Amino acid sequence: MPELPEVETVRRALDARLRGRVVCGVAVGRPTFYRRPPAVALKALEGGRVAGWRRRGKYLLLDLEGRGSVVFHLGMSGRLTIGKDGPHARLSFRAGDDEIFFHDARRFGRVGGPLPALGPEPLDPGFDASVLRAVLRGRSAPVKALLMDQRLIAGLGNIYASEALHLAGVRPARAGGSLTRAETASLAAACRRVLELGVSLGGSTLDDESFLDPLGRPGRMQERVKVYGRRACGTCGGPVRDTRRPIGGRSSPHCPRCQS
Ligand SMILES: [Zn+2]
Numbered sequence: 001m002p003e004l005p006e007v008e009t010v011r012r013a014l015d016a017r018l019r020g021r022v023v024c025g026v027a028v029g030r031p032t033f034y035r036r037p038p039a040v041a042l043k044a045l046e047g048g049r050v051a052g053w054r055r056r057g058k059y060l061l062l063d064l065e066g067r068g069s070v071v072f073h074l075g076m077s078g079r080l081t082i083g084k085d086g087p088h089a090r091l092s093f094r095a096g097d098d099e100i101f102f103h104d105a106r107r108f109g110r111v112g113g114p115l116p117a118l119g120p121e122p123l124d125p126g127f128d129a130s131v132l133r134a135v136l137r138g139r140s141a142p143v144k145a146l147l148m149d150q151r152l153i154a155g156l157g158n159i160y161a162s163e164a165l166h167l168a169g170v171r172p173a174r175a176g177g178s179l180t181r182a183e184t185a186s187l188a189a190a191c192r193r194v195l196e197l198g199v200s201l202g203g204s205t206l207d208d209e210s211f212l213d214p215l216g217r218p219g220r221m222q223e224r225v226k227v228y229g230r231r232a233c234g235t236c237g238g239p240v241r242d243t244r245r246p247i248g249g250r251s252s253p254h255c256p257r258c259q260s
Pocket residue numbers: 233234235236237238255256257258259
């Protein structure tokens with residue numbers, strides 16, 4: 001599932017390419033397959049000039065001059081591509097010489113509608129130990145579940161939450177409120193580090209079904225992960241384990257040697 005670095009990679013590519021262009025030829029996918037985007041979103045798109053693309057958590061916002069914004073969410077495996085047709089376009093439109101397709105075969109994505117309430121951006125300058133401390137304090141839920149709760153912190157999913165916890169040396173099943181001040185500080189820094197690394201590497205592409213940027217290019221973060229999708233820990237070489245019970249319905253790879 002695309003997380004903050006993948007969504008940011010998409011944002012940068014679309015913003016660089018489409019800014020200033022006028023959207024036309026908006027077409028929606030089969031209504032029996034996809035829920036139709038709200039009329040207000042389609043109306044804003046058709047004939048609108050692209051002021052830019054912004055990101056909030058895992059959401060993309062297409063800003064249209066004088067027409068507000070249209071929200072995009074890639075869902076589980078949605079892709080926004082430039083100039084590549086396919087059988088599952090949820091939405092398509094032209095902008096200048098390019099045709100943009102929103103492919104969403106698994107239908108978990110979304111176009112239009114309001115942005116939900118989201119927690120702080122972990123890459124904002126203001127995101128520090130005290131912000132994370134306020135998120136975790138007094139909570140008995142596993143720290144990993146809290147990191148992935150978009151209402152508490154925006155943008156982290158399984159890959160980057162697992163990697164941040166590994167980098168901070170904290171096990172995923174620990175109760176959020178049990179982290180010491182030092183652990184919280186190192187986890188806040190670790191969230192920023194792994195997300196920045198992911199952005200700088202164009203996101204992570206773990207298998208065929210996985211992420212590609214709008215021009216079809218894979219990311220390289222998967223070459224740098226220490227526990228996610230690995231058998232051996234990238235730091236100590238010991239075996240990567242999963243928690244006995246899934247956290248938030250997901251696997252929770254971690255290294256018992258490097259994380260306590
Ligand atoms: Zn290790």
